[in-house]
Amino acid sequence: MAKRGWDVTIVAPKGGAPQQSSLSNALDKDESSSKHTFFEVKRSRKPGLGWLTFGSDLKKKLPDVVNDGDFDIALVEWQAVAGSHKALTQFNIPWLIVDRSPPVFRSLAGRLQWFEYRRAYKLASKNGVVGSVPKSQALAEWNRQHKRIVEPVIILEAGVDVSRFKPSNFTGKPTIIHHGQLDKERKIMRLVDIGSLIAARGIDFKMRIAGTGNCLTELQKTATQHEWLEVLGPLPSDQIPQFLSSGHIALFPLPDGEIWRLASPLKVREWAAAGLPMILSNITPHKSIGERSWVKLVEHNAPLEEWANQVEELLNSDLVSIGRKARIDAENEFDWQQTTESLHLKLTELAGL
Template sequence: MIAYVLKTYPRFSQTFILAEILEMEAAGREIIVISLEKPNDGRFHEDLARVRAEVRYLPERASGHPWRYFSSHGRALLRSPLRYLSALGRALRWLPTSWKGFLRAPLIAEQASEAGCTRLHAHFASLPAISTLFAARLMGVPFTFTAHARDIYHRSRSPRMIANLLRETERTITISDYNRRRLEALGGSLAAPVTRIYSHVDTRRFVPGAAPAREPPIILAIGRLVEKKGFVHLIDACALLARRGIDFHCRIIGKGPLLGELRQRIEQQDIADRVSLEGPRSRPHLQRLLPLARALAAPCVIGADGDRDGLPTVILEAMACAVPVVSTPVTGIPEAVIDEATGLLVPQADPGALAAALWRLLVDEELCRRLGRAARARAVELFDTHHNVRHFASLLDDCPCPTPGCAPVLEESQAL
């Protein structure tokens, strides 16, 4: 039994976790999900009904249920004083970033132990991984985690804490070679192995359609309406295309805090007849919509706060549908989108270059077909859900049990 520890489950934007759990179950793994928080999205994917895993939630807020958290620490101390004191020592040395995770750890350990879990896995090198590390040490079972993007690069993240996670885990998984190099630099020679397992797409469900829509051709953009998606630059690029008299319709799918700003930008550019903000859509809807697009625009940027995309799932979904992608050489994206081979890459935050690349796809159907065929082949070869998750499952099976207290505790100066 494997416990997946997540900050919030389910989340509408984290389709990759849902797909991974489903494929792990298909591979015969028993899973329980332990969520630190209850969801408040209000929308859930239809595939959620296929998940067999039990979901357990911690008390909603530690401040609201202090007795449950503190009593769990007392029980953990009585069960195994050595393990508890060893974990406590680390938590004290790693303050201030460790305390929230350590506070939650005994409750996670109790939930996982009750379910008969023999290993713990977390997604994101932030509160979920920190909590899971301490819980695994209290239980004496293997701990692994998957690092994505924001959890590595956002300016609020502590390089020291990430380095300690890398040294304490039995194995780190990450979604691109770009991330792997960064994590190996943070962890140094004492870190556990960092394995790149690419983000994935179900290439049996995301498949090419008969033909994209012709009148007008569709430029599709999908993602949360946040800075790192670069949608403001897409709107400016669409304004340039409109001024050139190019026929197209840009459909932006998603929700987020920049909705008002993007709507205002569309009005300022006077292109409301060319660009629409359409809100979030379900996976089945996207499976039908993607093959109709002439191109997927993913103009990702590195945000002012350091946040960035890792390897957006929507890029892989478009590739699987043989839809050419226009994106930027940010983080792991060039590992999927090879310029002029499986898609087109332009400099980030450059509406002119983005418009030029989109124009090429709007006027050259043969280029679209060539890039789309190559993109589909690359998606099947490197990013297939079935293959990548089975590889991930085999790595978890090979993880050794930890030796309590074996990893060194880092001082701040050692990790930077």
């Protein structure tokens, strides 16, 4: 947005998760960083307490931030609505609620997050919100069915800074890559099961998995039992492109659950930017990118043998040619420059610019 001429002020937690701790570094490196300002807000890392501490600190700090600035419009993540709507209303700043994802987990902490999610939409509808920014059309329709949607709706699909990614050169031992949340809810251990089937066929390969989640410890223990398996922890955002470029194909057997159907396929777009052919479960977010020569879709409940068959077939294909097509599509369709176009136009209209 800064490259489109907007002066951007970000009020968010700093530190903790790799993507948060790298935020200020990313701003420092951005060529338009003179148009970025960052204000830190505290957020507890204890499960279930993050949104409480975040909202409380935001409520304290945002009035000063707003009073000292000259803002035309605000984008407010649903987690931040409770702590920000009063200040935005007081200073007559139009704002939109941003919904990148409903809560995923159904634990006690997850139920607290669901309470805040529903509350955020209620507060938004009663406090002058001028629109909503969901991450996918499926999420917009889902919220519309639950009588939560705020019109107008501006879809903001997950985007990628394609220039940060270096395409794979497909050298060395064939390597299967996966990067993302490593949670049991995503049935992430299926990656290991598929890898075991491939290894049993005598195929010489590596599987590299990176990320964080409630399956990370189990994955790391499992890696000690298999020479072909390497499990890394969470990666800073500036190390993700290098990690992906070490791969030959990407693999994501995500199950078909209600929450996953609402997703925008960020990882798929990152993998495309890295020029990686990929094998994905045949579910709504993966189908949303359309038919692509660099994507193989497998039914989410297909036998693991079918997944292994597809991996073996793809590893024997012309990966260089297939990967080149993935990269071209990423450059033409998935870069933030393309995905933010409709948001930019709508914000310009709403702000009266």
